[in-house]
Amino acid sequence: MSTSEPGPSEWSVPGQVGVGPWEGPLPDGDRWDPELLEQGDRRNVVDAYRYWRREAVAEDLAARAHPFHVAIENLGHDHNIGTVVRTANAFGAGGVHIVGRRRWNRRGAMVTDRYLALHHHPEAAGLVGFAREHGLALVAVDNLPGATRLERTELPRDCVLLFGSEGPGLSPEIRAAADLAVSIAQFGSTRSINAGVAAGIVMHSWVRRHADLSDAW
Structure with missing residues (x-):
């Protein structure tokens, strides 16, 4: 130039x-x-x-944010949280909620946490209260009994997408409070997929259904 x-x-x-x-x-x-x-x-x-x-x-x-939020339980200093935060930023989430421990490994976020609304809830009840107050459906993402296939489900427009810690998955408190449970179709030998990967899949599913793609970069 x-x-x-x-x-x-x-x-x-x-x-x-x-x-x-x-x-x-x-x-x-x-x-x-x-x-x-x-x-x-x-x-x-x-x-x-x-x-x-x-x-x-x-x-x-914040002015351009979508009406979905993302929540992940931080019960054991989960290394996937940074990836979830970075992906939530990319898809324009309305906010990210950390449930459990306040401290988490931010390396995977690649500084995107500075541009998002981050909320901390010491216990699941705080997250549930936030969702009810703001009219957000709680969508549990886990291989739960009775969960419907994400691929055959229409995600609510105003919602909180719930992800558990790597390994144990969602806590019983979160499961009990969920309005909807969805699972991701898998075809291999592993019981579950990485929480960060799962979050990206589900957020993109929400975008495909609800987002105005003319607003994308």
Whole structure:
């Protein structure tokens, strides 16, 4: 890009991620981050959010968020939570709920947790109360007796998708509170699939049914 044209410049270092310092007259508006404009933006964000303040990105995502939330139980410092959070960000979830332990391994989230509404509930009752207060159906995702096939089920538009800890799955409290239970069709030898993978499958199923794809990047 010519320096006479305002906008982002390319990084001079081969393989560098992101864009370089802004070239030309600086843009107006409070969404822009002065430091990023001056030094360049190497964050893992879509081009539409280049040079935006983190708070501005979070506000815009919240305004565009879908009416589904994601909840995962953190009973044993589950390493899948970061992946679930990153996927929830990608699919525009209205929020992510951590049930159980407050601390979780954030490495897999790749900083996407900074742009999402994160909620913590020490016990399942807190999550259930949130769902009831906001009119959200509780959808348990597990190989439970009586669960319907996700592939043959229409997920509610306003809902919380519930995922258990790796291994034990959903707790009895969460199972009892669920309005709907769905399972993912499997054809191999393993009893279950990774919780992070399952979350991505179910969120994408919601997107296929309810999302306006014209809003996708």
